[in-house]
Amino acid sequence: MTYSAFRRWADVPLPGSPMLSVVIPAYNEERRIVPTIGAIASFCSDFEPSWELIVADDGSSDGTADLVEALHLANVRLLRDVNQGKGAAVRRGILAAGGELVLFTDADLSTPIEHLGPMVTLLRAGGADVVVGSRAAHGADVHSRSPLRRALTSATAALSKAVLHLGVNDTQCGFKLFDGAAARWLFSRQTITGFAFDLEILHLARRAGMTVVEVAVEWHDAPGSKVSGVSDTFRGGRDLLRIRANTWLGRYDELVRS
């Protein structure tokens, strides 16, 4: 790794569209956002010189957005908006992204950014439109996941398989890489803005005939998770039924044709 690559990225704006966009949705992440940006910037500046970072602030009431602004990094864009949910923040970030490849990653960086490399290789080889980081795939290295989060992940995967027939074992891991055009196509058709937005995006991808591949990742439990057991389970179940209802009503077929 070369420090000069980071300095160049930090100081010199890219002349055109980037090869890679990294999107971080952020809600009240003042404790985590700067180390997360640092780790991503260190890796990506060396991995792909043409890249941008987009922080989609979801109406944080703490100093998250101000900290990002204070960094004065040439290729970081901060999108501020009122609080609308994680799905809305990710959508805003991805629709603003200009990259040929688009990664979204959670602000807690539970999956180390180094896992981007193999996912990009897979996507560039033409084997996938969407590469999903997975804690449930063979070879995943999961550290300290709480029983609640384990149960939520398993329940969501089981429900999404039963109700939506998604062939993905971990729909909720916040580390997903998209072909840029596919990402913009999918997120421009997204209707769910809450926690279960991933399910709708993967459902849309499947209905559009895109190839979705799961890749085992390392995952570290981060304290201060925004997942709250009962209410998120309830909202997730409600969103799942909305996706099912939209499917029955043919709304996704209309969206896929549009």
Place this chain on the structure above:
Amino acid sequence: MSVLVSLDPDHHGRRSPAIPGRLDCHRASGLRAELLSDAQALEGLSLDLSDTTFIDMAGIEMLSELGDELGAQGLSFDVGAVSQPVQVILELTRRAGSIDRPDLVVASP
């Protein structure tokens, strides 16, 4: 000998506690106790973070507090070597105004 902190001699034969892997909230408090003990044995601490892959705010605060505590005991403290990710994180953390500790910032290579 610490189980979390390697004390292998460097190529100059000095012993600097090294912290490989992640220095995050899960390790910070356990490491602090070990590093305090190492500092007393070594009569000061020059940390080697060249194999540290990630440091979060808990890790940065632990180092900052450790520096304060060792200073109060009259022991020296500095960070002798850092990996690039840690260097960038420390630089951005200082740029954002979250830390103001010269002993946690290593000169650019």
